[in-house]
Amino acid sequence: MKIKNLLTIVLVVLAYSYSVAQDNLVQYVNPLIGTHKMGHTYPGATVPFGMVQLSPETDTIPYEADDHYNPLVYKYCAGYQYDDPTIVGFTHTHFSGTGHSDLGDFLIMPSVGKLQLNPGTEQNPKSGFRSAFSHSNEKAEANYYRVKLDDDNIVAELTATNRVGFHQYTFPQADQAHIILDLMYGIYNHAGKNIWTFVRVENDTLVTGYRQTNGWARTRTVYFAMTFSKPIKQYGMKDFSKPDVYKGFWRKFDQTKNFPDIAGEQIRMYFDFQTQEGEKVKIKFALSSVSTKGALENLQTELPHWDFEKAKHDGQQQWQKELQRIRVKASDKNDLINFYTALYHTFLGPTTYMDVTGAYRGLDQNNHQAAGFTNYTTFSLWDTYRALHPLFNVIQPKRNSDMVNSMLAHYDQSVHKMLPVWSHHANENWCMIGYHSVSVISDAIIKGNFQGDAYQALDACVATARHKSYDGLEYYIQSGYVPEDKSGSSVSKTLEYAYDDWCIAQVAKKLNKQAIYDEFTKRSQNWRNVYDASTGYMRPKLSDGKFRKEFDVLSTHGQGYIEGNAWNYSLYVPQDPEQMIALMGGKKRFVQHLDSLFTMNLPDEFFAHTEDITREGIIGNYVHGNEPAHHAAYLYNWTDQPWKTQERVRMILQKQYHATPDGLGGNDDCGQMSAWYIFTSLGFYPVAPGSDQYALGSPAIQSAVLPLENGKTFEIEAINQSKKNVYVQKVTLNDKLLTRPFLTHDEIVKGGKLVFYMSAKPKR
Numbered sequence: 001m002k003i004k005n006l007l008t009i010v011l012v013v014l015a016y017s018y019s020v021a022q023d024n025l026v027q028y029v030n031p032l033i034g035t036h037k038m039g040h041t042y043p044g045a046t047v048p049f050g051m052v053q054l055s056p057e058t059d060t061i062p063y064e065a066d067d068h069y070n071p072l073v074y075k076y077c078a079g080y081q082y083d084d085p086t087i088v089g090f091t092h093t094h095f096s097g098t099g100h101s102d103l104g105d106f107l108i109m110p111s112v113g114k115l116q117l118n119p120g121t122e123q124n125p126k127s128g129f130r131s132a133f134s135h136s137n138e139k140a141e142a143n144y145y146r147v148k149l150d151d152d153n154i155v156a157e158l159t160a161t162n163r164v165g166f167h168q169y170t171f172p173q174a175d176q177a178h179i180i181l182d183l184m185y186g187i188y189n190h191a192g193k194n195i196w197t198f199v200r201v202e203n204d205t206l207v208t209g210y211r212q213t214n215g216w217a218r219t220r221t222v223y224f225a226m227t228f229s230k231p232i233k234q235y236g237m238k239d240f241s242k243p244d245v246y247k248g249f250w251r252k253f254d255q256t257k258n259f260p261d262i263a264g265e266q267i268r269m270y271f272d273f274q275t276q277e278g279e280k281v282k283i284k285f286a287l288s289s290v291s292t293k294g295a296l297e298n299l300q301t302e303l304p305h306w307d308f309e310k311a312k313h314d315g316q317q318q319w320q321k322e323l324q325r326i327r328v329k330a331s332d333k334n335d336l337i338n339f340y341t342a343l344y345h346t347f348l349g350p351t352t353y354m355d356v357t358g359a360y361r362g363l364d365q366n367n368h369q370a371a372g373f374t375n376y377t378t379f380s381l382w383d384t385y386r387a388l389h390p391l392f393n394v395i396q397p398k399r400n401s402d403m404v405n406s407m408l409a410h411y412d413q414s415v416h417k418m419l420p421v422w423s424h425h426a427n428e429n430w431c432m433i434g435y436h437s438v439s440v441i442s443d444a445i446i447k448g449n450f451q452g453d454a455y456q457a458l459d460a461c462v463a464t465a466r467h468k469s470y471d472g473l474e475y476y477i478q479s480g481y482v483p484e485d486k487s488g489s490s491v492s493k494t495l496e497y498a499y500d501d502w503c504i505a506q507v508a509k510k511l512n513k514q515a516i517y518d519e520f521t522k523r524s525q526n527w528r529n530v531y532d533a534s535t536g537y538m539r540p541k542l543s544d545g546k547f548r549k550e551f552d553v554l555s556t557h558g559q560g561y562i563e564g565n566a567w568n569y570s571l572y573v574p575q576d577p578e579q580m581i582a583l584m585g586g587k588k589r590f591v592q593h594l595d596s597l598f599t600m601n602l603p604d605e606f607f608a609h610t611e612d613i614t615r616e617g618i619i620g621n622y623v624h625g626n627e628p629a630h631h632a633a634y635l636y637n638w639t640d641q642p643w644k645t646q647e648r649v650r651m652i653l654q655k656q657y658h659a660t661p662d663g664l665g666g667n668d669d670c671g672q673m674s675a676w677y678i679f680t681s682l683g684f685y686p687v688a689p690g691s692d693q694y695a696l697g698s699p700a701i702q703s704a705v706l707p708l709e710n711g712k713t714f715e716i717e718a719i720n721q722s723k724k725n726v727y728v729q730k731v732t733l734n735d736k737l738l739t740r741p742f743l744t745h746d747e748i749v750k751g752g753k754l755v756f757y758m759s760a761k762p763k764r
Contacts (some may be wrong), residue, residue, distance in 0.1 A: 025323040026316050028333075028340035031140040032661045034097065036082035037616065038625065039664035041345065042094045043080060043140040045158040045165070047315045048322045049376070049399070051352040052287055053094040054158045054165035056147065057107060058084035059187070060122045077101045079187045082661040087149065088119045088130045089182060090158060092165045092285060093222070095424075096348040097668025098380060100431060101188030102216035102424070106224055108167060108181055108283065112152045112174040112275075117238050117268045119182075126151055129180050142344060143315030159312040162352055163298040167283040168308045171275035179283065181226070181269040183211055184240060190215070198263045200292070204231040207271075208292040217427035219365065222287055225295035229282035229306055233272045234258055240266035282306055289353060289361035289426060301356045322347050325395040326678070329702045331722070337659040339681055339701065342674035346388055347396075349670050350403055353377035353425070361426040363413035373405040378424045380670035382432035383627050385439040387675035390686040394748060397449035397709055404444050405452055407437045411460045419464045433471060433489060433562060434496035435464045442503035443689040446510060447745045458511060461504050465497075465520070473497070475543070481529040484540035484548055484560050491530050491538050491560035492628070495572045498527040502575035503690035527573050531583055536593070537566040554602065554621070564628040567597055567621050574631055574688040577638040587639040594635060597622050598648060617656070617666035624656045625666020630676055631687045634695040637741040643727055643762035645741075646698035649680050650726040653700050682716055683756055684743050692745045696738075698726050699756050712751030718758055725758040732757075 034041035044055020059076040075081060077098050079091065089109035095102065111129045120128020130151075137148035145158040155170040171177050183197040192214065199209035210223040236257040241264060255262055262269070273281060284306075286299035303311060323340055330336050354360035354375040362368040368375075392400035410420045414428070419437035422429050438461045444450040445457065468474040472487030476497055482490040502524035508516035532539040532547050540548045540560030552559055553566040561569050571594070573580035581590045598620040617625020622632060633648035656665035657677055668674055679685045683699030699718040706714040731738040734752040743754065 024320070025327075025340055026142050026319050028336045029142040029319070029323070029344045030337055030341050030659065031142065031145075031344070032082065033338075033341045033659060034345070034661070034664040034668050035078070035080055036661035037664075038666055039662070040077040040095075040097045040099070040667045041664070042078040042096060044090070044094070044145045045143050045160045045315070046348065047143055047160055047162055047318045048347040049162075049349065049352055050160060051163045052092050052160045052165045052285075053096075053348070053351070054090060054092050054160050054167075054285075055094050055145065056080055056087045056156075057089050057091055057104060057185070057187075058087055060084065060086075073101055073188055074099070076187060077667075079104050082135075084122065085132055086120075086122050086125045086130050087133050087147065089180070089185065090156065090167065091185065091187075092224075092287060094187070095378065095670065096345060097664075097670055097673065099667045099669070100216055102186075104185060104187030104189070105211060105213075105222050105287075106181065106183065106285065107185035108179060108285070110149070110152065110154050110156065110169040110171070110281070111178045111180060112154070112172060113176055115176065115178055115270055115272075117180065117270065119185075129178075141316070142319040144312050157308065159308060159315055161302040161311065161315065163286055163288070163295075163356070164303045165285040165287075166303060166308060166311050167285065169281050169283075171273075171279050171281060173277040174275050177273040177275040177281070179228070179271045179273070179281065181207075181271070183209075183267045183269070186213060186215065188215060194265050196263065196265060197267050198261070199237075199267070199269060200261045201232075201235060205229075208296065210292065216429050216431075217425050218429075220425045220427060221361065222289065222425075223292045223295045224288075225286045225292055225299050227284050227299065228271070229280075230273065233274060235269065235271045237262050237267055237269045239264040240268065280308075282308060288355050290355055290359045290367050294355040294357070294359060298356050319344070319347075324707070326682075326704055326706055328681075328704045330700075331702060334659040335700065338657050338663070338677065341659070342657070342677040342681075345668055345674035346391060346671040346678060349380075350376040350378045350406075353406075363410050363423070363426055363428065364415070365426065366413075368409070368413070370409075373402040374399070375409065376403050376406045377426070378670060379403075379407065379420045379437070380422055380672075381420060381436040381440065382422065382434060383669035383672040384675075385436040385443075385689060386627055386630055386672060387679055387686060388671045389440045390443055390689045391675045391678055393443055393447050393449050393745070395706060395708070397444075397447075398451070400440075400444055401449055401451045404441050404450055404457065407441065408452065408457060408460055411464070416467065416470075417463050418467055418470065419460055430471075433493050435470070435500050436496070437461075438464060438500040439503050439689050442507045443686075445507050446690055446692060447749075454507070454511060458504070458507050458513065458516070461507065462516060462520075465501060465504060465523075476526065477523075479529075479543075480526045481541055483543035485542045489560060489562040490540050491566075492562045492564070492569055492572075494530045495527050495538065495569060498524050499573070499575050499688075501526070502688075506690050524575055527576075527580075528583070531570075533583075536570075536584055538570040538572075539566065561628075563626040564623060565621070568623055568626075568629040568632070571597075571632050571635060572628055575690070577635055577687070581635075581638055591636065591639050591641055591644070594632065594639075595644070596620075597629075597632065598651075616662075619652065619655060622652075623666075624652055624673075627669065627672060630672075631685070634685050634687050634697060637695045641764075642696075642741045643764065645695070646727050647762070649685075649697045650700060653677065653680060654723070683718065683754070694743045694745070694748075696728070696731065696741045696743060698728060698758075706748075708749060708751065710749060712749060714748050714751055715753040716756075717753065718756045720758045721756070722758070724760045727759050727762040729757045729759045729763050731755065
């Protein structure tokens with residue numbers, strides 16, 4: 001009897017442990033996914049939307065490689081590539097999944113033995129402070145990274161708070177143990193990127209300073225406060241922009257050793273210690289865009305202790321809280337890993353950009369105070385307006401509202417009086433096309449999530465759309481299209497401007513601004529002006545009103561498109577698919593065209609000008625590794641064959657997402673690729689942000705629960721869902737048959753239950 005009772009107790013305990021493990025969502029996050037090939041994600045430590053992204057650097061870019069399109073430069077947009085054998089150090093700022101390089105501020109690297117202040121090479125890491133490493137001695141989790149630096153037998157561990165990076169280095173016994181602070185290093189570290197650096201050694205444990213760079217962001221200043229867990233034995237520096245004979249400040253001091261304040265363009269510093277076997281030397285490294293005082297206050301407020309495990313645990317609890325915004329069940333563990341890593345990637349940005357006091361550096365390079373909102377930066381809007389911000393409108397509405405307010409602050413500080421296009425760290429870099437802040441703002445207002453002055457937001461949208469000096473807008477406003485002989489990528493610009501104009505019209509309608517509604521509804525029809533009925537494609541038009549004679553529907557180079565070709569962009573009328581389909585010959589002909597997109601074989605010459613996509617990101621001529629056709633598979637819902645949407649989206653999920661380092665078929669683009677995965681796995685997708693509709697697809701999970709911020713709960717269940725059962729036989733919402741292939745935002749936020757009944761055969 002006692003044995004039986006004991007067995008019962010053991011079984012209960014085991015069952016309880018399994019349940020707890022199932023509730024631990026952090027275990028399914030693998031930050032190494034996307035770090036190989038073109039995913040351009042980073043594996044290091046950060047908290048949700050954190051200002052610090054503390055991650056290893058493996059780059060092998062020669063310093064003189066100052067061309068962004070140099071394959072080496074493009075390869076290291078996130079600083080880390082999974083197939084590299086060496087690590088050069090750990091830096092505090094990174095983009096996740098971008099197609100351009102910047103950041104990589106304040107590289108720290110531990111070493112022992114003879115001091116070396118050059119980074120060494122991949123072929124001979126021992127020639128510098130670089131070290132070989134093995135993936136067998138590497139571990140990456142949400143808010144935690146660990147690796148053994150083989151050449152010096154040092155274990156490096158990283159964790160973070162929002163604004164503070166926390167390093168822990170376990171040293172061997174060494175009389176000469178060093179911490180190197182490289183103020184020269186930067187991702188895409190072209191000649192002249194470093195403008196100036198300043199370091200002040202405050203005492204034997206505290207160092208402050210700043211760095212100014214001219215990179216993708218033209219003028220970026222980052223302040224820091226760094227503190228050590230044990231006193232420095234001695235310290236020194238080398239200014240690589242000066243000859244060795246230059247020894248002092250006006251030749252009166254020797255700045256190279258134990259001098260309290262140091263300034264220059266190309267500085268590396270070292271801090272020396274004596275360590276015992278297994279001794280841990282810890283570093284807390286805080287950032288600020290405002291001042292060293294702000295950095296120190298961030299450090300003291302967020303990380304007042306030296307307990308590394310506590311900081312790691314606290315950060316992982318933050319991740320657990322955010323990941324619980326969607327609780328899914330799946331039959332395959334890899335599906336859970338893919339899902340929660342995708343959700344993790346969507347919560348990496350935009351990133352916090354203000355001190356704990358609310359102070360931040362603005363676009364005008366003055367200091368500002370965020371009043372009533374969290375200020376964010378890193379707005380890759382050409383990518384993220386499509387699915388990332390719409391996902392936030394479902395599961396992060398308050399945070400998304402703060403992001404909109406950050407965009408409006410950008411507008412107020414802009415000398416151009418324009419909303420952000422691609423902005424980061426108090427800079428506008430004008431990357432890509434369109435004015436897609438308009439889409440993000442409109443979507444938040446239409447869905448009732450924006451907490452601010454909607455009329456003021458509309459005014460900013462209208463002013464941006466009327467800015468004639470911006471990227472072909474003068475011709476677009478005058479002629480109804482962008483002429484290719486006046487402004488390149490003209491077809492893409494015309495189509496994207498027309499969509500953004502439609503978004504403005506929706507907000508104007510909601511706010512009863514009839515004149516604005518009429519103006520922008522008319523402008524939203526401009527997509528018709530670049531449609532060529534003789535070919536059935538969107539085609540570049542010249543300023544004389546004629547289509548350009550030279551036209552290649554497959555080429556991505558010099559044809560009037562950007563990151564796509566005529567096949568992909570001819571489908572880009574998300575605001576009016578019905579009229580697009582009618583203009584292209586009706587539903588039957590359109591289905592044939594859409595089928596061909598996914599099934600055709602591309603010639604090898606297609607890949608001649610695809611610097612930022614790979615064959616892994618392409619299915620037929622559908623380019624999932626870029627964004628212009630991310631909505632394309634859902635367009636079957638506007639035909640008589642919606643079952644093909646179900647078939648295609650499940651195929652894309654299977655082919656483009658894997659639980660491996662090379663598991664992303666293209667740049668994650670600040671979470672857009674991952675947001676596509678989340679929506680599609682749940683069974684619906686926002687084809688036209690600014691609308692209240694989501695197109696239905698084919699859920700790839702068994703069930704999901706979304707605890708919404710308004711206190712309601714929205715549930716999804718997929719009955720009989722499997723890798724073969726991808727077709728939807730019927731859908732019910734709150735036990736009532738849904739007779740349309742769409743779901744509205746209001747139906748989600750009211751709470752309830754959406755049930756898909758799945759089958760291996762399509763419902764024709």
